[in-house]
Amino acid sequence: MITTAAEPYPFRFELGRTALLCIDFQRDFVEPGGFGESLGNDVSRLQVAIEPTRRVLDAFREHGAMVIHTREGHRPDLSDLYPAKRDRGNPSLRIGDDGPMGRLLVRGSAGHEIVPELAPVEGEVVLDKPGKDAFYATDLEAILRASGVTHLVVTGVTTEVCVQTTVRAANDRGFECLVLSDCTGSYFPEFHQSALAMFAAQGGIVGWVGTSADLLDAIAASDETRKA
């Protein structure tokens, strides 16, 4: 059992029953020329989450722990795209339109891919989802239950949209979630802070919030104890 510092109180987990969730670290959200920027967002605000997430990813890989990557996007024929999502805000560029990285938020486009720093490796689950909630219209729950996963370490973008929606959905399904504050990011710093505060409020009503440094220290300390 590993114990790491977190809000509202320490988070305890076994690596063998924990999955690292990397939510939507796609070029479409994080790089210029993608879907995120087409909505008028400053994508550099999300890029700060990449390097700390890479360190956590390395640790999970070194320990043979489960890693799941999600990608938000739609089928090329857009048959899984509701008009409500396509038309919301009457944007000048819509999902499926051509952008500098190919068709926005469409599976198979360059922009739909995960950023190279966090690219999945052989054996890791890559889950395509049409919505914000990674459990909606996917087999995520079946994958987690079949692997005996009870705890999730959550990273990704954006904090108050796909991360928050997914963590709430995971919490309702009985998964214990630790959200890493420096491994998540938002185009709106105030929404990032608020979403994190909401997770941990009221005794952890949605989950726990910690940092990558504390988590990596806790994993390293547990390695030391095991060796001694």
Ligand code: C5J
């Ligand atoms: C958004 C996401 N923000 N991955 N998607 O549209 O948070």
